[in-house]
Amino acid sequence: MGSKVFDLIEKERKRQDSTVELIASENFVSENILRAVGSCLTNKYSEGYPVERASGNRGRYYGGCEVVNELEEYCCDLWKQVFHTDYHVNVQPHSGSSANLAAYLSVLKPGDKILSMSLNNGAHLTHGSPVNFSGKLYQIIFYDVDASGRIDMDNVAELARREKPDLILAGASAYSRILDFERFSQIAREVGAYFMVDMAHIAGLVVSGDHPSPFGLADIITTTTHKTLRGPRGGMIFGRPELAKKIDSAVFPGCQGGPLQHIIAGKAIAAEEALTPEFVEYGHQVVRNCKAMCGAFLDMDYHVITGGTDNHLFLLDLTDTGLTGKAVQDELDRHGITLNKNCVPNEKRSPQLASGVRVGTAAMTTKGWKEADFIEAAKKIDRIIRQMPR
Numbered sequence: 001m002g003s004k005v006f007d008l009i010e011k012e013r014k015r016q017d018s019t020v021e022l023i024a025s026e027n028f029v030s031e032n033i034l035r036a037v038g039s040c041l042t043n044k045y046s047e048g049y050p051v052e053r054a055s056g057n058r059g060r061y062y063g064g065c066e067v068v069n070e071l072e073e074y075c076c077d078l079w080k081q082v083f084h085t086d087y088h089v090n091v092q093p094h095s096g097s098s099a100n101l102a103a104y105l106s107v108l109k110p111g112d113k114i115l116s117m118s119l120n121n122g123a124h125l126t127h128g129s130p131v132n133f134s135g136k137l138y139q140i141i142f143y144d145v146d147a148s149g150r151i152d153m154d155n156v157a158e159l160a161r162r163e164k165p166d167l168i169l170a171g172a173s174a175y176s177r178i179l180d181f182e183r184f185s186q187i188a189r190e191v192g193a194y195f196m197v198d199m200a201h202i203a204g205l206v207v208s209g210d211h212p213s214p215f216g217l218a219d220i221i222t223t224t225t226h227k228t229l230r231g232p233r234g235g236m237i238f239g240r241p242e243l244a245k246k247i248d249s250a251v252f253p254g255c256q257g258g259p260l261q262h263i264i265a266g267k268a269i270a271a272e273e274a275l276t277p278e279f280v281e282y283g284h285q286v287v288r289n290c291k292a293m294c295g296a297f298l299d300m301d302y303h304v305i306t307g308g309t310d311n312h313l314f315l316l317d318l319t320d321t322g323l324t325g326k327a328v329q330d331e332l333d334r335h336g337i338t339l340n341k342n343c344v345p346n347e348k349r350s351p352q353l354a355s356g357v358r359v360g361t362a363a364m365t366t367k368g369w370k371e372a373d374f375i376e377a378a379k380k381i382d383r384i385i386r387q388m389p390r
C-alpha cells in the first residue's frame, strides 16, 4: 500500500546517502539493527522486568512476555560483556534524557544539589540547564572550564568542598578532551557525593579503549546507544549492583511505562557488534580521523576550543570570522555538509545563533572515510566559509 510516509523515508535515505554527515551525535546503523527496530516486537507490551533480573522486582504486568524476557536478559548480559562489568544494567530508557532523569530519580530527591558542567561549556540540557527538568527539580552548581575550554578540576574540587553536592556529574555533548574520571571520583568520595557519568558521546570510544572507562569509578553511568556506540536511538543506565533496585524502579514505574522491545532488540544487536574486533578498530579510526581533521583546521588558523581533540569531535569557535554558528551551519547545509551550530565557552550569542560549530567524525568513519577524506572535507569547509559574506 502506498503512503506518503514511504516517499518521505526514501527522500531521507537519499539525503543521508548524498550528504557529508558531521553531526557529532549521529551515526549509521547496520542493516541488522534496522531490521530489528522495524520488527513485530513493536507490537508487544512488557511493563516491568524479566523476573529473574533485578532482585526484588515483580516481573511483567502482561502475559505473553516469555520471548521478550529472553531478549531483554540477552541484551543486558551482552552490554555487561561489552563493558567488562558486573554493574547492573537497565536497557529500557527511551533516550539519553530519560536515562538521566531516571538516574537522578534513583538517588536524589527534588531540591538535592548537583555539581555539573553548563550547557555553554559543552554539557547537555539534562545536566542542569534552567530550561530543563534537571534545572527545575534540582539545585545546580556549575563548575568552570579554563581559558582554553578544558574542565578546571581544581574548580570542581573547590566547589565540591564548599557546596557539598549530593551528586557530581561528568559527561558532555560538546567536549573534545578526555574526562578525568579518576579525579572526579576522588572528589566525589571526599565529599560523600554520588559520582555519575553521562558517557553518551564517548561510549563507543570507551569500548574501543580510546577513552578511559568510568566503570569501577562511577556509581551510576548513563549513555545513549546511537552515537559512537552505533546502535538504535535509545538510552541505558548502568549502576553499582547495590543500586540495581533503585535504578529499575526509577525507570519503571518512576518515569516510563512500557519498554520498546523492538529498540531493545536493536540495542542487543548493537552490543553483538560492539563485541567484535571490527568495532574496536572503528573506534580507533574515529579518533584518528578526528585528530586529522581538527589538525587541518588548526593548520588553517581556525580557533579550536581547547586547541585540539582527544575524541570523536571538536568545536570551532567562529568569533574571529565574524560569522555565527547558524550562518555557517546553514551555508554548509546548502553544500551538502551537515553539522550543528554550538555555543562556545563564554558565549555572547543566543543558542539559536551561537558562535561555534561542532564537528564529529563517527558517522563518516562508518561510511569508510579515512584521514585524507576528512582533511579534504576540512579544506572544502574552509573554502565555503571564506566565500561567505560578512
Ligand code: DSN
Pocket (backbone or CB within 6 Å): 024, 025, 096, 124, 173, 174
Ligand atoms: N542532542 C545530542 C547531541 O547532539 O549531542 C545530545 O543528546
